Amino acid sequence: xxxxxKGIFLIIILVIVGLGIILTPKITIGSFERGEKNSPLxxxxxxxxxxxxxxxxxxxxxxxQSFTSEDVEGVRKIVEKRVNEFGVSxxxxxxxxxxxxxxxxxxxxxxxxLNLTLSFNxxxxxxxxxxxxxxxxxxxxxxxxxxxxDTSYTVNLExxxxxxxxxxxxxxxxxxxxxxxKQLSEKFPVVIHFSYINPDLIEDKSPSETESKSNDxxxxxxxxxxxxxxxxxxxxxxxxxxxxxMLQGAxxxxxxxxxxxxxxxxxxxxxxxxxxxxxxxxxQFFFHEGDITQWTVGGGIQEAKRLIGSTAMLEFKYRExxxxxxxxxxxxxxxxxxxxxxxxxxRCNNPTYYNETATEIDASDLVDAYPDISQxxxxxxxxxxxxxxxxxAFYEVTDRIARExxxxxxxxxxxxxxxxxxxxxxxxxxxxxxxxxxxxDTTRTIAIQLxxxxxxxxxxxxxxxxxxxxxxxxxxxxxxxAGSIGMVILxxxxxxxxxxxxxxxxxxxxxxxxxxLSIFKILPVVLTLSGAAAVILSLGFAVDANVLIAERTxxxxxxxxxLLAAIxxxxxxxxxxxxxxxxxxxxVASVLFWFGDRFGTSIMQGFALTLVIGVMLSMFTAFFAxxxxxxxxxxxxxxxxxxxxxxxxxxxENSGRS
Amino acid sequence: xxxxxxxxxxxxxxxxxSVIAVVILFVPGLNLGIDFASGTSITYxxxxxxxxxxxxxxxxxKSGHGNAVIQKSGTDEYFVRTTDLGDTGKDVIDExxxxxxDVKLITLATTSVGKSVADDTVKNAVIAVSVAVLFVMLxxxxxxxxxxxxxxxxxxxxxxxxxxxxxxxxxxxxxxxVVGSEVNSIFIVGILTTIGYSVNDTIVIFDRVRENxxxxxxxxxxxxxxxxxxxxxxxxxxxxxxxxxxxxxILLFGGVSLxxxxxxxxxxxxxxxxxxxxxxxxxxxxxxSRGIFFWRRKI
Numbered sequence: 005x006x007x008x009x010k011g012i013f014l015i016i017i018l019v020i021v022g023l024g025i026i027l028t029p030k031i032t033i034g035s036f037e038r039g040e041k042n043s044p045l046x047x048x049x050x051x052x053x054x055x056x057x058x059x060x061x062x063x064x065x066x067x068x069q070s071f072t073s074e075d076v077e078g079v080r081k082i083v084e085k086r087v088n089e090f091g092v093s094x095x096x097x098x099x100x101x102x103x104x105x106x107x108x109x110x111x112x113x114x115x116x117x118l119n120l121t122l123s124f125n126x127x128x129x130x131x132x133x134x135x136x137x138x139x140x141x142x143x144x145x146x147x148x149x150x151x152x153x154d155t156s157y158t159v160n161l162e163x164x165x166x167x168x169x170x171x172x173x174x175x176x177x178x179x180x181x182x183x184x185x186k187q188l189s190e191k192f193p194v195v196i197h198f199s200y201i202n203p204d205l206i207e208d209k210s211p212s213e214t215e216s217k218s219n220d221x222x223x224x225x226x227x228x229x230x231x232x233x234x235x236x237x238x239x240x241x242x243x244x245x246x247x248x249x250m251l252q253g254a255x256x257x258x259x260x261x262x263x264x265x266x267x268x269x270x271x272x273x274x275x276x277x278x279x280x281x282x283x284x285x286x287x288q289f290f291f292h293e294g295d296i297t298q299w300t301v302g303g304g305i306q307e308a309k310r311l312i313g314s315t316a317m318l319e320f321k322y323r324e325x326x327x328x329x330x331x332x333x334x335x336x337x338x339x340x341x342x343x344x345x346x347x348x349x350x351r352c353n354n355p356t357y358y359n360e361t362a363t364e365i366d367a368s369d370l371v372d373a374y375p376d377i378s379q380x381x382x383x384x385x386x387x388x389x390x391x392x393x394x395x396x397a398f399y400e401v402t403d404r405i406a407r408e409x410x411x412x413x414x415x416x417x418x419x420x421x422x423x424x425x426x427x428x429x430x431x432x433x434x435x436x437x438x439x440x441x442x443x444x445d446t447t448r449t450i451a452i453q454l455x456x457x458x459x460x461x462x463x464x465x466x467x468x469x470x471x472x473x474x475x476x477x478x479x480x481x482x483x484x485x486a487g488s489i490g491m492v493i494l495x496x497x498x499x500x501x502x503x504x505x506x507x508x509x510x511x512x513x514x515x516x517x518x519x520x521l522s523i524f525k526i527l528p529v530v531l532t533l534s535g536a537a538a539v540i541l542s543l544g545f546a547v548d549a550n551v552l553i554a555e556r557t558x559x560x561x562x563x564x565x566x567l568l569a570a571i572x573x574x575x576x577x578x579x580x581x582x583x584x585x586x587x588x589x590x591x592v593a594s595v596l597f598w599f600g601d602r603f604g605t606s607i608m609q610g611f612a613l614t615l616v617i618g619v620m621l622s623m624f625t626a627f628f629a630x631x632x633x634x635x636x637x638x639x640x641x642x643x644x645x646x647x648x649x650x651x652x653x654x655x656x657e658n659s660g661r662s
Numbered sequence: 663x664x665x666x667x668x669x670x671x672x673x674x675x676x677x678x679x680s681v682i683a684v685v686i687l688f689v690p691g692l693n694l695g696i697d698f699a700s701g702t703s704i705t706y707x708x709x710x711x712x713x714x715x716x717x718x719x720x721x722x723x724k725s726g727h728g729n730a731v732i733q734k735s736g737t738d739e740y741f742v743r744t745t746d747l748g749d750t751g752k753d754v755i756d757e758x759x760x761x762x763x764d765v766k767l768i769t770l771a772t773t774s775v776g777k778s779v780a781d782d783t784v785k786n787a788v789i790a791v792s793v794a795v796l797f798v799m800l801x802x803x804x805x806x807x808x809x810x811x812x813x814x815x816x817x818x819x820x821x822x823x824x825x826x827x828x829x830x831x832x833x834x835x836x837x838x839x840v841v842g843s844e845v846n847s848i849f850i851v852g853i854l855t856t857i858g859y860s861v862n863d864t865i866v867i868f869d870r871v872r873e874n875x876x877x878x879x880x881x882x883x884x885x886x887x888x889x890x891x892x893x894x895x896x897x898x899x900x901x902x903x904x905x906x907x908x909x910x911x912i913l914l915f916g917g918v919s920l921x922x923x924x925x926x927x928x929x930x931x932x933x934x935x936x937x938x939x940x941x942x943x944x945x946x947x948x949x950x951s952r953g954i955f956f957w958r959r960k961i
Binding site for chain 1: 786789790793794797798801802805848850851852854855857858859861862863865866868869870872873893894896897900901903904905907908909910911912914915916920923927
């Protein structure tokens with residue numbers, strides 16, 4: 005009995021924990037995150053159940069070269085890897101056509117709605133404020149906003165009205181973007197503080213003079229811009245509203261709160277305003293915050309798509325930074341009044357101050373690039389491997405960089421990826437890049453982007469459409485309801501035919517379902533249609549195990565054993581067949597899993613994995629849960645009525661015989 | 663009940679059905695879906711009015727594609743699947759479709775699938791299933807090592823499994839003709855499920871045989887098998903009926919899109935249950951008493 009109560013306790017705990025896992029929409033423990041938004045019970049759904057993006061690419065050989073089946077298989081592998089690395093769940097990357105295949109099919113599941121990446125200068129906006137803005141002002145009810153590490157915000161918008169989208173329904177049309185940006189800037193003000201300085205004061209101030217002297221100096225008759233002049237400047241920008249104040253007692257110092265600043269996709273109007281303000285006088289100080297600095301529509305799928313299709317013109321450029329120290333004593337250095345401390349950054353990061361020239365390193369020289377963790381630094385890094393020729397060129401470039409304190413700028417399709425420096429010339433063709441802001445996510449992305457330079461064939465997107473879920477939401481729901489009806493009929497049958505063992509089976513099956521779903525959520529297992537079929541099959545096995553046990557127990561009772569003995573013997577007798585049947589199934593499933601990656605789709609593996617988990621668990625519940633429950637009931641007063649432990653037909657038979 | 667005495671009938675019926683199934687698998691063959699057949703599928707949009715299914719079928723017949731699959735996929739969108747169109751085939755179809763009525767014809771998508779994908783899938787499936795079968799045979803031989811000649815159990819279980827797969831394929835071929843069921847990825851899952859079910863069901867009966875043979879080694883083998891069948895038939899039928907209840911419920915009340923998959927499951931469960939009782943166990947007896955060429959001898 006003691007063992008029994010412990011067993012029941014364990015199962016109850018498992019079921020409660022399982023229920024908790026299933027019913028909690030999103031589980032977050034540190035970096036451990038599980039649970040999907042807006043999917044039933046937070047389970048991950050595959051493309052066939054959830055729908056997703058369906059892309060077809062055409063292989064584009066360079067300069068009319070022919071390509072072989074091996075080439076395209078190479079491309080397929082690269083693309084598959086890229087997509088996998090990007091964290092798109094259960095993608096399908098398949099070759100189409102024959103001898104050699106000429107197209108590539110990529111199916112990316114999930115990703116409902118659109119992702120908008122937003123940044124504001126100064127990072128002063130609350131995520132909830134943005135969420136409320138999209139919900140109330142724009143009218144998109146299912147909006148979720150999260151802040152990224154680089155202080156940008158990711159806004160996920162669902163059920164965006166189709167009118168607002170472009171034809172392929174994956175991006176917002178330009179008019180909508182303009183409208184949203186307008187509304188956003190009307191809601192979120194940009195604050196600018198700026199001040200002018202009397203140029204005479206600067207000239208007067210020479211190093212030889214003491215500070216007190218310059219303070220005592222008579223103010224010259226410099227005329228600061230008036231508030232009206234400043235207002236006039238702002239008026240010329242046709243803003244929604246601009247509140248401009250001059251700071252009390254500080255002539256030439258203003259603050260402006262402006263609404264309706266436009267953002268043209270590259271540079272916000274703030275720079276134009278600055279330029280115009282400069283024309284009024286000697287602008288000394290200009291500070292602005294709250295203006296949009298980034299606005300990209302896209303997200304997981306868009307991002308992955310960009311990576312897949314990027315034909316990836318990878319360029320290694322030599323970046324000759326601005327001189328660190330003054331070369332010509334007649335020119336004030338650093339230039340443009342930049343403080344010495346900031347200059348060290350600016351000289352290599354501001355395009356105004358550096359020059360770039362091509363290097364001997366060719367994109368095709370890069371053999372591999374992969375994310376790694378540095379053993380010494382314990383930081384995420386990107387490992388690079390060059391071929392012999394590339395290795396030599398790389399040594400020459402890094403050697404010069406190290407000597408002259410310059411940079412190696414790496415560009416992908418014209419966008420700067422990284423611009424690392426080198427402390428010494430790196431020989432041997434192997435190197436790594438580290439950076440202060442590198443996370444394992446950034447190194448992974450950079451590695452993918454670097455590797456894409458090695459893509460042997462170009463890819464051109466020829467077809468893109470959003471796939472509806474294979475079943476359709478309605479069909480899926482109806483099937484689930486029907487399945488539940490079937491389950492209820494089954495349980496009614498089990499209870500009315502097998503009676504107490506039937507009730508126990510029902511309890512065991514309930515525990516089984518709860519624990520199985522929670523395992524799926526925790527691992528997580530992507531639920532596809534084939535996975536669902538495996539669940540049904542394993543559920544069938546779980547029922548079967550209970551039927552076997554009930555039948556065996558019945559036989560033992562009929563043979564005249566006492567109830568507890570009959571239950572124990574019944575279980576022992578049923579065990580070999582449950583074990584052998586289930587193990588055979590596990591063998592089949594394992595082989596299918598093993599072979600699964602030979603198939604173009606993930607069907608086999610999804611089915612096999614789900615089946616293995618389901619069958620193992622069904623063995624556990626049938627044998628552990630059912631036994632514990634049955635023995636517990638047998639030890640209560642109900643146990644006195646042995647007939648309740650036998651099927652209906654048998655009781656009649658028995659009473660007939662006696 | 664004496665199941666063993668009537669085994670000649672069961673085995674004969676199954677042999678005949680299997681032969682028929684194999685024959686219709688070659689001619690006319692399974693109705694292959696776009697995933698598995700080579701061909702072209704086009705999604706058309708008729709802007710300005712729905713021409714109706716029959717006029718589209720007419721147009722396709724005129725362009726020489728009478729066997730094309732046409733599905734309505736939206737208010738004015740149609741999905742058309744044909745045999746490989748080559749370079750000019752689509753232009754011919756487009757022309758005929760434009761003749762229907764004054765609507766603007768837009769091609770939303772064209773996909774052509776080569777035969778190699780289908781061939782590879784079939785080849786890989788056969789290899790995977792064969793390896794799986796081999797391992798299951800080894801396992802059964804090991805699990806049944808307590809009874810003499812355990813390899814016979816392994817072979818009998820696998821023969822029953824092959825029988826199930828063949829019959830289900832045959833049934834699906836007929837369904838393909840009658841209600842247009844198509845072989846697609848879900849179909850493969852259905853076959854996999856059938857394999858799992860069939861093996862499990864056979865093993866449950868063999869387990870009884872193993873037990874009875876161990877308990878009464880001196881009783882005639884056929885008697886032991888017959889007792890085992892009688893003892894486990896309630897369970898076999900019980901499990902089948904409960905499983906079928908769930909499948910039927912989904913088939914009757916669930917969404918249409920799962921229909922083909924459920925047909926496979928339905929026939930798989932029925933055939934799997936039948937074969938475990940009437941084929942697998944009977945092969946054991948026949949082999950034991952008459953050698954492997956059991957159908958030649960008189961009982």
